[in-house]
Amino acid sequence: MASFAAALQGYKASRHSLSSIFDEEMKSFALALMNSPIKRGGQNTTLPSTFAYQIFTDDILLLKSNNAPQQIITTQREGFIDSSFLSKRWRVFVLVENDTKVIVAQLVDQRVESIEHVLLEAILPIVYVIPIIGLLVFFAINRSLKPLNFLSKQLKQKNVNDLTPVEVKDNSAELKPIEQTLNLLLERLERSFEREKRLSADAAHELRTPISVLKITAHNISIAFEDNNITHQHIHELNNNTARMAHVIEQIITLNRTTPENFEQSKSTIDLRSVLQQVISDNYEKVELAHQSISLKSHAIPFYGDSFSLEILFDNLIKNAIKYSGENTQISISTLQGDDTVEVIVEDSGIGISQDNLDKVFQRFYRVKQHVETGSGLGLSIVKHIVELHGGVIALSKSTLGGLKVSITLPYNAKDVDCG
Template sequence: MTIKRYLLIVILSSIVLATFSAALQGFKASNQKLNFVFDGEMRSIAFTLKNSPIAPSDFDVDTHSSFAFQIWKADKLIVKSKNAPSQKIANSTEEFGYRSFLGNHWRYFSLLDEHSHVIVAQPMPQRIESIEEVLLEAVLPIVIVIPIIGLIVYSAVNKALSPIRTLSESVMQKDASDLTPINIEANTTDLEPIQNTINGLLERLNAAFEREKSLASNAAHELRTPISVLKLNAHNLKIAFEAESIKEQNIDDLTANTERMAHVIEQVIALNRTTPENFDAKKTQFNISNLLQEVIASNFSKIDSQGQSVSLNATSMSIFADKFSLETLFDNLIKNAIKYSGIGAEILISATRNRDNITISVEDSGPGIHEDQLDKVMQRFYRVKHHEQTGSGLGLSIVSHIVALHKGNVTLGRSSLGGLRVDIVLPHLDIGNIDAG
């Protein structure tokens, strides 16, 4: 059953039920009120007859009404109406009562004293007919108006449900490839959250599909070269094996290219893992200075092998963020500094905080990046030309992606040490300093 049909059935049924309930209550009230009026009328007639100088008569009186009366004196009927029987209507001393005679059921009023007995009666069918006429006059306009009310209710419900019907039709018309937002012109306050929720879902679904396509594209694009190189290394190693002239260089080349492919795979997976859907739920409060120390420690063997020096200038400070993604971010920045700054270079990492933000800077004394390439290095798979070191071109792209998830910003520039400087600005929720370590 549709919402419109359900609402129409419920509303119209309620109106009809309320109308007939009101009619029933009106009938009861009218019955009580009119009986009271008729009883008062019979009482008035009885007292009028009692106090009137009516002489005995052998002729019945035509009252030209439905009321019947009898006047008795000393148990002798002295006068009566044409519609009254010759027998006494009421023998009891009760004022009001019911009696059947002349084929009708009557209500009577008995006025008895020492000298006379006056009885006035009225047929009950007349009373009921009068009550029905009053009720019909009251209810008939309502009954006539019910169809008009039905048309008004139908029009109102139809108009009120029009945005929902439009929304339903818009959703039903979409196929699996159509993830464009839904726009309902005749929107309402109640329907707007539903439209926003559906559009948000479509946006997230579209973003998820784009990420999946991007992941496949990234993997295919980046793994093609190392796989080709690995095939070449394997071919050279096979030739050297057959010639019994395997050299250490053959093994080193194979190892280096295997590590390069493993690094590319890790970077692609890291980029895919840091998505809006799994990001907010993983935010925690932690010490960012401790995290920087851990990332430096995990890369210290590479720093030492390059004869480089690294220093950390940061006080204990807390941040509410996703620890895994920030660890990936800092690891990329520090690895880039180690790889591209050169042997014996100096690497400086600092973290400062103001009222709203935390700024993390990673700078080195290497050759840096030319100004006309600073904007391009944030793009996926872009590599600085004329650079001795090879890479996946994903490191700074991942950094930019993670910073955007944290609603921060990243800037590249020239370091005071002579090389590249990367500044990461992140908003934070400060709950006070926490102990380091």
């Protein structure tokens, strides 16, 4: 359409220009007649010309072409005018010099025919090629939109449970970012739905036991109340079971809270030694009750990470060491700083974990049966999850103190800060 409009506009402009050229040609012919000695002949002359002309001197016709009338063509004093004679429409030019008047006329139909012939010769190729251009554009656009149509078809066919990646065959450079963004979004949605299902499964699996225990405890207290025999043991048992349920709920929420999406936004530069000192301080009362000793060997280490999740990580490790190493044991915490990594080691002098169970303790809800103490089975799963969020690795082995040794290696992304 744009090409056709441009051609039409060009046709109009060219027609006006050619009309001006024909006018100039008439003017030139009139000047030639005015200065030609033929006008003195005083006779009709047949010329090989497309013009009709008349030459007057003192209003007396001296000379005319055979296609011109005997009467004066126009009374126009001078210049161009459109006039009719001999039952046709003419374009007329009048030139006056002294007592001589030259009138030159050209058929309008002849001018239009000549103009259209010239213009059509120039414009018709453009007009002919417009449909070809249209077809080429149609097929080019259709081919270019084929991947987009294929992508749209895939998206329409997806149901609420289908979060598999989309793929566009013969990817264009423009659609590749769209495909990658959509697949990333679908992946995040799938992980989000998976976390929701896992949270429901975790809650249903892990809360079943403490809820049953609480029911039994409530039943026992109800019977004791009827017998007027509620003892401190009943209250102590109720508190312990309530605390256990609260701990399980806290662990499940923590495990599902630390997601990759919100993790990167919460990172900041912290001092690992200060985090370890704070966690030890929070658990020191438990250490004293178990008659244990705990030590920390570390210097200030600026580290770029998530303070909240690291506190959860070290709190789980230290609580496990306090809980499972037994009374009158030793707990040692140390750090080793390399060129691009920092290693945090937590070990104890307890009974440790057998070699067969070392790879299983990271499974959700797995409990080591060799320990008298019981837990939710989520602690080390949370620890491993947080370590992986920081891009690190965790390893379990036997400690030189005799118990369990937990080694956590984190990539050292510290910023230039002074941690004191």
